[in-house]
Amino acid sequence: MPESKPQIELLVVFFGGMIGGAARYLLSLVPLVGTWPAMTVLINTVGTGLLACLAAYMKEKQEKPAYLQSFLGTGILGGFTTFGALMVESQQMIKNSHYLFLVLLWVASLALAFLALHFGEKFGRKLSYPQAKGADHVA
Template sequence: MSEEKLPVTLLAVFLGGCLGGAFRYLLGLLPGIGAWPLVTVFINTVGTGCLASLAAYMKQRKDGLAYVQSFLGTGLLGGFTTFGALILELDTLFVNRLFSSFFLLLAASLLLAFFSIWVGKKVGYLLARKTTGGHRHG
């Protein structure tokens, strides 16, 4: 990355991260879904699917959307997803010897993440085909 692009890319990541973190916090306040650890599983599943969609979409496009990728991928979705929170929640369950909850949270998070990657890639490729008129770039 050139030096003149660094400030703009950094700003895109910063703004996206602020929005993603704020959105994650607000989802935690919703009745029902905000209940721990359901909100973490939901956020990681949705965030993983969105990240996979973005990656699949960007892979098909070669037209300089680097700022969009920095804003949406690294910033917004990076600030939105909660890997650190997941690990902390798993540690809490393990330390408190709540092993069935530990394994349920771990399995649900991993299985839903892989499922959301599969769905996200399909969505990303579909969007890329629609926006490029059905032509695959690269």
């Protein structure tokens, strides 16, 4: 893989982050899903799955396009997902004594993130090695 230049990588991450942040904001405008904490759980679940898919795909590929992982992973998906929002929402629930909702938020966030991680990784591997029709599955 060619050597990366920090200045170009910074720009790639910057522009990816703008795209990811804008996508996150647009999702917040969707009725019902846009209300917190549902939006944060959805965004982090989707982002985790996509990041796992990207990581598995990139790991399997011999030739990696320069800056692709920085643009998609650190940039777009980093700007899209948010641990900070989860913390703020958790703090609000503690202040309002909504402990049951806090536990549900964390359980849902972790369970869905692990599911997304599992299926995203499997999908990323499948993308790396598309199989011919009727071929046996290789795990």
